[in-house]
Amino acid sequence: MLKESLFRFPKSLKRTNFHYCPGCHHSLVHRILCEVIDELNLRERTIGIASIGCACFIYNYIDVDMVEAPHGRSCSAGTGIKRARPDLIVFTYQGDGDFAAIGLGDSLHAASRSERITAIMINNTVYGMTGGQASPTTVIGQKTTTTPFGRKPEEQGYPLKVVEILSNFEGVAYAARVAVNNPKRVMETKKAITKAFLAQLEDKGFAYVEVLSACPINWKMDPVSATKYVDKLTEIFPLGVFRETF
Amino acid sequence: MTNRVLIKGVEAVALGALEGGCDCYFGYPITPQNEIPEIMSVELPKRGGAFVQAESETSAINMVLGASAVGKRAMTSSSSPGISLMSEGFSYLIALELPCVIVNVMRGGPGLGGIEASQGDYFQAVKAPGHGDGRFLVLAPASCQEAYELTAKAFELADRYRNPVMILMDAILGQMKESTVLKKLNIKSITKDDWALTGAKGREARIIKSLFLDSAELAERNLKLKKKYEQMEKEVRFESILDGNEEVLVCAFGSMGRIAKESVLKLREKGYRVGYFRPITLFPFPKKALSSIFEKNNSLKQILVLELNCGQMVEDVMISVCGKAEVISKFYPPSVLPFPEDIEREIKKCLRKVYFVSPKV
Numbered sequence: 001m002l003k004e005s006l007f008r009f010p011k012s013l014k015r016t017n018f019h020y021c022p023g024c025h026h027s028l029v030h031r032i033l034c035e036v037i038d039e040l041n042l043r044e045r046t047i048g049i050a051s052i053g054c055a056c057f058i059y060n061y062i063d064v065d066m067v068e069a070p071h072g073r074s075c076s077a078g079t080g081i082k083r084a085r086p087d088l089i090v091f092t093y094q095g096d097g098d099f100a101a102i103g104l105g106d107s108l109h110a111a112s113r114s115e116r117i118t119a120i121m122i123n124n125t126v127y128g129m130t131g132g133q134a135s136p137t138t139v140i141g142q143k144t145t146t147t148p149f150g151r152k153p154e155e156q157g158y159p160l161k162v163v164e165i166l167s168n169f170e171g172v173a174y175a176a177r178v179a180v181n182n183p184k185r186v187m188e189t190k191k192a193i194t195k196a197f198l199a200q201l202e203d204k205g206f207a208y209v210e211v212l213s214a215c216p217i218n219w220k221m222d223p224v225s226a227t228k229y230v231d232k233l234t235e236i237f238p239l240g241v242f243r244e245t246f
Numbered sequence: 247m248t249n250r251v252l253i254k255g256v257e258a259v260a261l262g263a264l265e266g267g268c269d270c271y272f273g274y275p276i277t278p279q280n281e282i283p284e285i286m287s288v289e290l291p292k293r294g295g296a297f298v299q300a301e302s303e304t305s306a307i308n309m310v311l312g313a314s315a316v317g318k319r320a321m322t323s324s325s326s327p328g329i330s331l332m333s334e335g336f337s338y339l340i341a342l343e344l345p346c347v348i349v350n351v352m353r354g355g356p357g358l359g360g361i362e363a364s365q366g367d368y369f370q371a372v373k374a375p376g377h378g379d380g381r382f383l384v385l386a387p388a389s390c391q392e393a394y395e396l397t398a399k400a401f402e403l404a405d406r407y408r409n410p411v412m413i414l415m416d417a418i419l420g421q422m423k424e425s426t427v428l429k430k431l432n433i434k435s436i437t438k439d440d441w442a443l444t445g446a447k448g449r450e451a452r453i454i455k456s457l458f459l460d461s462a463e464l465a466e467r468n469l470k471l472k473k474k475y476e477q478m479e480k481e482v483r484f485e486s487i488l489d490g491n492e493e494v495l496v497c498a499f500g501s502m503g504r505i506a507k508e509s510v511l512k513l514r515e516k517g518y519r520v521g522y523f524r525p526i527t528l529f530p531f532p533k534k535a536l537s538s539i540f541e542k543n544n545s546l547k548q549i550l551v552l553e554l555n556c557g558q559m560v561e562d563v564m565i566s567v568c569g570k571a572e573v574i575s576k577f578y579p580p581s582v583l584p585f586p587e588d589i590e591r592e593i594k595k596c597l598r599k600v601y602f603v604s605p606k607v
Binding site for chain 1: 269270272296298300301302304305306308309310311312313314315316318320334335338342443444445446447448451452453454455456457
């Protein structure tokens with residue numbers, strides 16, 4: 001037992017440097033995703049979909065077949081793949097702008113049709129790649145480059161709570177919100193992503209995992225403060241499994 | 247036994263797609279092409295294929311993108327406003343080099359326009375299906391038989407060039423019933439083993455992407471696509487009626503071509519020196535073929551271009567003819583459909599002008 005290695009580099013993770021900013025959580029989620037793909041032995045039958053956002057370069061890091069989809073269209077492209085080849089495993093990796101703004105229609109309808117795909121949404125409450133503009137999940141009072149005086153409900157409305165919406169969908173087999181800002185939560189995220197792939201493997205329905213993530217650069221914070229700030233975000237976006245049908 | 251049936255143009259498209267080996271159909275309802283998804287929703291599941299009615303045209307085209315990326319023969323169909331919605335997806339499909347077939351049963355525009363016949367989407371189909379520098383291979387049938395055969399062939403052409411192919415037709419052809427022979431066509435299957443995403447089993451993982459931040463790489467990419475469009479010149483198709491003694495050539499495509507052909511044939515019977523030229527591939531446009539007609543025939547002085555729009559294809563004709571003859575544009579905006587007699591009058595006007603300029607008779 002003692003000889004078992006406690007640290008392994010995931011086989012599906014390419015040995016290269018991430019381009020992400022210091023303190024960004026994308027790389028952590030990439031690693032967790034790769035561990036899950038390895039543990040479920042899915043690498044040779046998985047197709048990943050790269051979306052538009054900071055993680056459009058995901059294909060540089062994850063060693064599976066990947067296709068790039070236009071902004072917001074990952075769940076539709078995923079539908080096309082899964083319907084054409086139901087034997088393949090399909091995941092999307094999207095930001096809050098991609099999944100919940102421009103792509104909300106695609107995302108909700110794929111969930112409603114109960115497409116057997118796994119969707120991962122990185123919720124960092126801003127448009128990271130374009131320089132920190134407000135997104136649908138920007139919280140009340142949050143200053144962004146397009147809400148310079150803070151998000152005001154009377155002007156920009158309220159943050160969109162996606163997992164709460166999806167938890168009411170009959171086509172959804174699994175919906176959870178997690179975070180990766182402490183070791184316990186990293187373990188929980190891995191559990192959630194595993195479950196989200198199992199929903200697909202066991203033909204149960206659409207699976208969704210939302211990961212609250214830090215964007216220190218656009219939050220104008222240092223990495224440590226940003227990681228701590230995720231705790232504050234959990235007061236607005238509570239963590240947990242919101243729907244689990246199997 | 248000949249399998250002859252009486253079917254609409256859009257039904258011919260659906261049956262042609264099945265003959266061409268279509269595996270997946272994704273679409274959103276819009277008049278006048280709804281028979282295509284209706285037929286596919288019944289026929290594809292029977293054959294182990296996939297049919298999904300999407301929540302919008304933007305979703306439909308991206309479902310096509312997904313199915314094409316994993317190596318399946320995928321298609322969608324729509325009509326003008328729906329085609330506009332798909333534009334971004336078209337650009338990605340071209341850039342990702344993903345084959346697929348797109349059918350546009352044109353209706354009158356701009357905006358919501360009407361559901362009557364129009365050829366108003368010529369520019370969109372031929373010049374700029376999406377942003378960036380991409381092109382479609384565009385086929386324009388003029389009969390139900392041709393709609394059946396060209397749609398089937400479109401799947402082979404799409405796979406050969408790894409590029410979307412568009413079937414451009416209109417409401418007249420789409421909703422008109424004609425006797426059609428459902429021939430067995432020899433549609434070739436082209437291997438996708440070297441690029442399709444099938445899971446990285448026993449090989450390196452594949453990436454299908456269109457993002458090239460390195461400017462040299464992006465330029466190279468564009469030149470590669472450009473070369474492909476040049477290779478498509480091999481696929482140029484057209485129909486012509488010529489004997490070398492014509493003084494006026496009538497040029498029209500699709501439904502308008504049908505009407506024009508009738509006028510030309512009637513006038514030729516009466517001894518008028520008028521020829522007929524119908525491009526079937528709109529991109530690549532049969533430039534060389536058209537130009538060589540004028541090189542070979544010195545008596546040919548005018549080309550009359552007829553269209554169901556406000557004058558679009560005439561620009562390609564001008565480029566092709568390149569000063570070798572006078573180009574006359576006679577156009578009919580959406581919903582104004584000329585009778586063959588109207589066109590005969592237009593041709594006679596041209597002939598009178600030719601005689602006036604160079605009296606030969």
